[in-house]
Amino acid sequence: xxxxxxxxxxxxxxxxxxxxxxxxxxxxxxxxxxxxxxxxxxxxxxxxxxxxxxxxxxxxxxxxxxxxxxxxxxxxxxxxxxxxxxxxxxxxxxxxxxxxxxxxxxxxxxxxxxxxxxxxxxxxxxxxxxxxxxxxxxxxxxxxxxxxxxxxxxxxxxxxxxxxxxxxxxxxxxxxxxxxxxxxxxxxxxxxxxxxxxxxxxxxxxxxxxxxxxxxxxxxxxxxxxxxxxxxxxx
Ligand SMILES: C[S@@+](CC[C@H](N)C(=O)[O-])C[C@H]1O[C@@H](n2cnc3c(N)ncnc32)[C@H](O)[C@@H]1O
Numbered sequence: 001x002x003x004x005x006x007x008x009x010x011x012x013x014x015x016x017x018x019x020x021x022x023x024x025x026x027x028x029x030x031x032x033x034x035x036x037x038x039x040x041x042x043x044x045x046x047x048x049x050x051x052x053x054x055x056x057x058x059x060x061x062x063x064x065x066x067x068x069x070x071x072x073x074x075x076x077x078x079x080x081x082x083x084x085x086x087x088x089x090x091x092x093x094x095x096x097x098x099x100x101x102x103x104x105x106x107x108x109x110x111x112x113x114x115x116x117x118x119x120x121x122x123x124x125x126x127x128x129x130x131x132x133x134x135x136x137x138x139x140x141x142x143x144x145x146x147x148x149x150x151x152x153x154x155x156x157x158x159x160x161x162x163x164x165x166x167x168x169x170x171x172x173x174x175x176x177x178x179x180x181x182x183x184x185x186x187x188x189x190x191x192x193x194x195x196x197x198x199x200x201x202x203x204x205x206x207x208x209x210x211x212x213x214x215x216x217x218x219x220x221x222x223x224x225x226x227x228x229x230x231x232x233x234x235x
Pocket of ligand 1: 027061066109126129
């Protein structure tokens with residue numbers, strides 16, 4: 001089944017591994033302001049990446065966000081660890097960042113990963129793929145790993161609290177995808193393939209999750225269509 005960006009799924013379930021060849025193009029067509037927000041996160045990251053700092057990105061994919069962050073901190077001797085469950089993603093990230101010794105990547109399920117003390121953790125459209133039964137435990141472990149003053153930058157697709165607004169946001173999002181050149185069939189197929197795979201929370205649901213695990217400063221740093229970015233700081 002065709003989900004756009006020349007990606008064909010053999011079944012109705014979305015798999016990042018199936019999408020690897022055209023992943024970089026597909027994510028740009030699927031997420032409004034995707035590269036612009038990577039650059040914004042890179043700028044924001046500088047506040048948390050002092051010399052010898054450790055950063056993690058859960059769901060590093062092909063390393064495009066890591067590349068942006070590391071490009072904005074060329075003078076700093078930090079360590080950036082990219083995690084992904086898909087071995088093909090890790091291979092691509094290692095290839096794309098081979099020139100930067102500060103980057104390393106591991107095939108790992110973020111849910112079971114033993115984080116070491118860090119000053120920054122980023123999840124750029126990944127947490128929504130973690131089963132709800134495990135999501136809070138993971139966010140708690142991220143909070144526990146952060147040093148005081150450290151940050152969790154979380155970007156997620158969200159759902160509206162109100163059904164009418166959700167309907168509008170869905171339609172606006174489909175307009176965006178159409179403008180990106182995706183066919184109506186590809187847009188529908190993608191939605192079908194993500195059933196039970198992507199499980200977004202509401203804007204307030206994510207905020208509550210961050211507050212419940214202990215973050216006391218939670219700021220919305222991005223909102224467009226149904227997408228949102230939070231900066232959560234551990235005081
Ligand atoms: C939307 S992509 C992330 C995009 C990436 N941050 C970027 O800027 O290009 C989500 C990624 O999360 C990975 N992923 C999904 N579940 C995961 C888990 N439990 N642990 C680690 N990675 C996971 C997927 O394989 C996929 O590469």
